[in-house]
Amino acid sequence: AQSVSQHNHHVILSEAASLELGCNYSYGGTVNLFWYVQYPGQHLQLLLKYFSGDPLVKGIKGFEAEFIKSKFSFNLRKPSVQWSDTAEYFCAVNAVMNYGGSQGNLIFGKGTKLSVKP
Amino acid sequence: EAQVTQNPRYLITVTGKKLTVTCSQNMNHEYMSWYRQDPGLGLRQIYYSMNVEVTDKGDVPEGYKVSRKEKRNFPLILESPSPNQTSLYFCASSPRWVSGFPETQYFGPGTRLLVL
Numbered sequence: 001a002q003s004v005s006q007h008n009h010h011v012i013l014s015e016a017a018s019l020e021l022g023c024n025y026s027y028g029g030t031v032n033l034f035w036y037v038q039y040p041g042q043h044l045q046l047l048l049k050y051f052s053g054d055p056l057v058k059g060i061k062g063f064e065a066e067f068i069k070s071k072f073s074f075n076l077r078k079p080s081v082q083w084s085d086t087a088e089y090f091c092a093v094n095a096v097m098n099y100g101g102s103q104g105n106l107i108f109g110k111g112t113k114l115s116v117k118p
Numbered sequence: 119e120a121q122v123t124q125n126p127r128y129l130i131t132v133t134g135k136k137l138t139v140t141c142s143q144n145m146n147h148e149y150m151s152w153y154r155q156d157p158g159l160g161l162r163q164i165y166y167s168m169n170v171e172v173t174d175k176g177d178v179p180e181g182y183k184v185s186r187k188e189k190r191n192f193p194l195i196l197e198s199p200s201p202n203q204t205s206l207y208f209c210a211s212s213p214r215w216v217s218g219f220p221e222t223q224y225f226g227p228g229t230r231l232l233v234l
Binding site: 006043044045046049090092104105106107108109110111 | 149151153158159160161162163166167168174176177208210222223225226227228
């Protein structure tokens with residue numbers, strides 16, 4: 001069965017620090033990859049996604065993520081965080097089947113809480 | 119305004135009393151899905167629907183039912199709720215797929231359920 005691991009449960013940074021949140025998945029085939037963000041009291045929003053092509057993906061609000069197939073990883077990065085980035089971040093994976101389509105299920109990691117100190 | 123709505127937003131009920139949480143989207147999306155969010159467990163998919171009359175199980179379907187009789191609505195039914203179904207529930211929808219998978223999912227505001 002597929003699974004997604006987010007290694008950091010809670011990350012605390014000061015403003016302007018660089019951010020990297022880890023995400024690893026367990027599926028040997030082709031995948032679609034997502035990062036979602038949940039700001040306090042709000043529902044989830046898509047930060048960025050990877051389906052194919054350039055493994056370095058740029059998303060909203062200055063976030064980017066790099067897909068490294070050999071490492072089964074899709075780490076999220078931001079060069080300089082702001083207090084407004086305080087949120088919970090979720091990595092999610094969807095498996096692409098051999099026939100080219102995918103199952104409709106989406107596997108989420110357990111999330112990483114990011115707290116940015118002003 | 120394009121949105122996913124859920125009702126009710128908050129619900130307290132007792133074990134065994136059937137309940138339905140409604141989900142509706144006004145974006146003509148084909149794909150809809152239900153998730154539950156629990157502390158330390160992240161989001162887990164309960165059921166999803168690729169289109170009208172097409173539904174399938176996610177990771178944690180036990181104790182839940184869904185139906186998709188029309189494109190805009192995807193209700194979640196708990197026939198006999200139990201305390202372990204106390205959770206925060208999110209509905210999501212997505213337009214037509216790219217590379218065989220739904221594009222960006224748009225999430226509803228959540229329904230907080232407490233089963234006593």
